[in-house]
Amino acid sequence: MRSLFDFHGGVKPDYHKEASAQQPIAVAPAPTFLVVPLHQSIGGMPRPLVAAGEQVRKGQRIGAADGNLSAAVHAPVSGTVTAVEMRRMPHPSGLFALCVVIENDGREVWIERQPFDIHAHSAEQTRAYLRDAGIVGLGGAVFPSHLKLAPGKAGKLDALVINGAECEPFITCDDMLMRERAAGIVRGIQIMRELLLPTRVLIGIEDNKPQAIAAMQAACAGLSGIEVIAVPTRYPAGGAKQLIRALTGIEVPHGKRSTDYGVQCFNVGTAHAIHAAIDLGQPLISRIITVAGNVESPRNYDVLIGTPMREVLALAQPLPDTDRLIMGGPMMGVAMPGDEVPVVKATNCILAGSKNLFPPPPPEMPCIRCGDCAKVCPADLQPFELYWYARARIFGKTQEYHLFDCIECGCCAYVCPSHIPLVDYYRFAKSEIWARETEKEAADRAREHHEFRQQREERDKQEKSARLAAKTAAGRERAAAALASVTQTEAAPSPATEARKALIAAALERTRAQQVTPANTTDLAPEQQAEIAAIEARRAEIREQARPHLPPDN
Amino acid sequence: MHNSPYLLKPASVQSVMLRVLAALLPGLAAYVGFFGMAILVQIALASATALAAEALILKLRDKPILLFLGDGSALVTAWLIALSLPPLVPWWLTVLAVVLAIVVAKHLYGGLGQNPFNPAMVAFALMIVAYPQLMSRWPAPGAADFATQWQMISGAAVAGLDALTSATPLDALRTALHTAGSGASVASAISAAQGSTFGQFAGRGWEWVAGGYLLGGLWLLQQRIISWHLPLAFLATLTLLAGMAHWIDGQHFAEPLFHLFGGGAMLAAFFIITDPVSAATTPRGKLIFAAGIALITWIIRSFGAYPDGIAFGVLLMNIAVPLIDRATQPPVFGHKDSAHRDFDHGGPS
Known part of the structure; x- marks a missing residue:
């Protein structure tokens, strides 16, 4: 038994996992109508490739990745596209987004499925193939996987961590996937290894899943460099950062790429999806879902x-x-x-x-600074300090106390004896900070436009007066001289103009220097920038919804 | 409809406070056993006053009365005041102390969770400054029957007061050592009153009360209601200081055991300095906070005019808590090398 590293904090809620893990995975019947949102991953919103009335085959690409930080989407069934329209999303605010609605013809007509030979293609081509197969992180973050399958700055990858911890109560989809499809998962891991060339592969599974651990161990038998490791059952052991820490001792700071620290982490479901895409030519059109509660x-x-x-x-x-x-x-x-x-x-x-299963919390009491939240915080934060500042809307302080390192795991709110919905306060503070940053960016742009316009108007005025001078009866020579001075100004600015420009530049520089940049929103990783962009996009969509609704053109 | 997390641990401020009260019971039992029922009268009086004062001010502040009365924090304050004051003080002194604690020290600062000073210690400090005579009415072990105690609490004049009350061990030792020309040493002072004021290793009776608090405190630790940092740092610092001084000059400085069991040290270590609202919150901050209280306590006990210095130590360190917390922020996940420095230099705010 190898020695494990510990991560700070965590809680042990009732797991409720047995009930949904009694029976094998069943295939859910295909519905008559499917609503496939185009935007299902972090990053750019895929553009629709089909229009209403078109026939599609099962597995056909219906949304193309928008740039590299994006992933394609595919038709889950064969049938007819009945609409490409705004539909309600599985999002708490109930916002609408563009979806492809497909009427299932029940015939299961697949596209031509071709295994992808990664040895016949470059790593770059393989990544592009996975992007176009719609492979994203299935642990919940839905980050496009192909971007994580590229080497980082560290060059050599020490550990590839495969996340089968599944720490959330009730959920057993990864557990059942590992029990039933371990071979596929391991195939997916082998593909990842070829792309990332890690020194070792560590598969982390919480020790409350003995059958999954046994199945994975059996599937890994005879393979070198892969280790299945039981980690102690403690929420949130399945958080990528927590699992990386538990298995390797490495702490990947917020906003940093884990590859730069020599480690990368994928969910077991993602590994299986990669296997299906590469070995069977099947894009990501289905997944395992626990139905419980x-x-x-x-x-x-x-x-x-x-x-x-x-x-x-x-x-x-x-x-x-x-x-x-x-x-x-x-x-x-x-x-x-x-x-x-x-x-x-x-x-x-x-x-x-239901009200019985998840009763509404008792009334919120004042914080008594007992510090229970800090004891369980896996990010080593002081949640009660964040709460005080978020509540007082002192957002600068929340950032000083590392608000953006919060992973919103909910441990703090779970243990709070005052029943304060702490995570809600952090979500609120984060969204306020993002909104302010967007506003500030817009204001900066407006000011730059304004300053540029002022400069241009000044120049126009000078030119105009020069031209006027040329037209006066003062004589050709004087006019020519004036015009020459203007041209000179443009070509080689006179010392006076140059001095003024320097002054303006210096003033601009000062203004820029004075602008406070909030501490931990700089150096955001693409994930976060994408996340912020996605949130802004959702905001825009909500604003769009607020307007009188017009049927979309497409 | 609330948001995630949907699961909540069955924990509440009320259950925390009730367990704190339960943890006081062993010490209280010893108290009653050695010094009579007076303490129970004072606890009942303090509790009733605290609940009434709390209800009244909640009403004035337009807060839900039953919800906040039910949290139990006023009861804890009341019990701690009653256990800190001499049990034979007249009733109005207890009432005044509790009202000051609840109304001024707690609610005028914003109520539950907002008070920078420990309310019980604010009340104790005000009383010992305002009524030093009455605040020396400590019972002699087994000296008075309940009727006489009742008379004293009710404020009636009692004959032979000196025989009924007794200096606390700390006070007796201080007086003996400070009396000019007596030439007393720690050993001679203690042996002079061995069996009456002084017991096996500290004060007669009081050492058992302190032992009861220690027992209850260990249970609170086991229940994870308090963390080990505060009591350990407090008791260790007190032991270290007293031990060093005793080693250097055993004639004039009492030994550590006497400091630990002779005064309010055990009550303070597990029940008073552990008040989460007014204590430091970071692990390192707790160590500094508790060590600071022990230092001030030992200085006042050894060189000051007051018999015990815990209340002043707590109040002085309370006001340092914001600074201590800020300076001792633990490093955040993934920032173990740099977070600390970032924080001390302060970011934009």
């Missing part, structure tokens, strides 16, 4: 992306007092705005909730 028969289903959640939920027979749907687990999951929203690549669990 307030249901008669919790179970894991292999569900087509775009299936309405209502239909998946129905398979597990929700109890009559079910009053909400949560996407994800009870610690970090988000409440759905309705049950018709589609399953997306980020959906690892559909959790039915």
Whole structure:
């Protein structure tokens, strides 16, 4: 047994995992209509490749990656595109986004599936293939995987960490995937190894999944450099940073690429999806989803992306007092705005909730600074200090106390004896800071435009007066001289103009220097920038929704 | 509808406070055993006053009364005041102390969670400055029956007061050592009153009360209601200082055990300096905070005019908490090398 590193904090809530892990994964029936959102990953929004009325085959690309930080989306069934329109998203605010609606013809007509020979292609080509196969992180972050399969600045990758920890209560989709499809996962890991050339592969699984550990060990038998490691069961051991820390001792700071620290982390589901794309030529059109909570028969289903959640939920027979749907687990999951929203690549669990199962928290009491939150914070933050400053809207201080290092795991709110919804305060502070930054950027741009215009007007005025001078009766010679001076000004500025320009430049420099840049929003990794961009895009969409609704052109 | 996390640990301020009260019971039992029922009267009086004062000011502040009364924090303050004051003080002194603690030290600063000073210690310090005579009404072990104690608490004049009360061990030792020309040493002062004021290793009776607090405090540690940093740093610093001084000059400085069990050290270590609201919050900050209180306590005990110095130590360190917390922020995940320095230099705000 190798020695493990510990991460700070964490909690041990009731796991509720047994119920959904009793039966094997079942294939959920394909629905009649599927709603496939185009934007299902971090990064650019894919552009639609199909229009209403077109026939599509199963696995056909219907949305093309927008730039490199993006991933394609595909038709999960064969059939007819009935609309490309705005539909409600599985997002707590219920915003709308562009979706391809497909009527299933039930014929399962696949595209031509060709295995992809990675040895016959360059690493760059393989990454592009995975992007076009729509492979994204299936642990919940949906970050395009091809971008993580490139070597980092460190050059050599010490450890490839495969995340099978699955620490969220109720969720067993990774557990069941490892039990039933370990060989596929290991194939996916081998493909990753060829792209990343890591010194070692560490598969981390929480020790409450003995069957998954055994299955993975069996699948890895005879392979060198791969180790299956049981990690102590403690939420959030499955957080990528926490698992990396537990297995390698490396702490990847917020906003930094883990490859730069010689380590990379993928979910087991992602490994399996890579295997399916490379070895079977199947793009990512389905995933394993745990249906649990307030249901008669919790179970894991292999569900087509775009299936309405209502239909998946129905398979597990929700109890009559079910009053909400949560996407994800009870610690970090988000409440759905309705049950018709589609399953997306980020959906690892559909959790039915009720007043009994998840009772509303008792009334919020004042913080007594007991520090229980700090004891359980896996990011080593002082959550109560963040709370005080977020509540007082002193956002600069929240950043000093490393607000953006918060992973929103919910441990602090879970243990708070005053029942303060701490994570809500952090979400609020983060979104306020992002909004302010956007405003400031807009204001900066406006000011630059204004200053530029002033300079131009000044120049125009000079030219005009010069021309006027030329037209006066003062004589050709004087006019010519004046004109020459203007041209000279343009070609080689006179000392006076130059001095003024220097003054302006210096003043601009001063203004720029005085502008305060919030501490930990600089040097954001592409992930965060993309996240911010995505949030801004959602804001824009909400604003769009607020306007009188017009049918979209397409 | 609330947001994630949807699971909550069954914990509450109320359960924390009730367990703190329960942890006081062993010490209280010893107290009653050695010094009679007077302390129970004072606890009842302090509790009733605290609840009434809390309810009144909650009403004035337009806060939900039952919700906040139910949190139990006023009761804890009341018990700690009653256990800190001499049990034979007249009733109005207890009432005044509790009202000052609840109304001024707690609610005028913003109520639960907002007070920079420990309310019980504010009340104690004000009383010992304002009523030094009454604040020396400590009972002699087993000296008075309940009727006489009741008389004293009710404020009636009692004959033979000197026989009924007794200096605390710390006070007795200080007086003996400071009396000019007596030439007393620690050993001679203690042996002179062995069996009456002084017991096996500290004060007669009081050493057992302190032992009871220690027991309750260890249970609080086991329950994870308090962290080890505060009591350990406090008791260790006190032991170290007293031990060094005793080693250098055993004639004039009492030994560590006497300091640990002779006064309010055990009550302070586990129940008073551990008040989360007014204590330092970071691990290193707690060590500094508690060590500072021990230092001030030992200085006042050894060189000052007051018999015990814990209340002043707590209040002086309370006001240093914002600075201590700020200077001792633990490094954040992934910033173990640099976070600290970033913080001390301050970012934009």
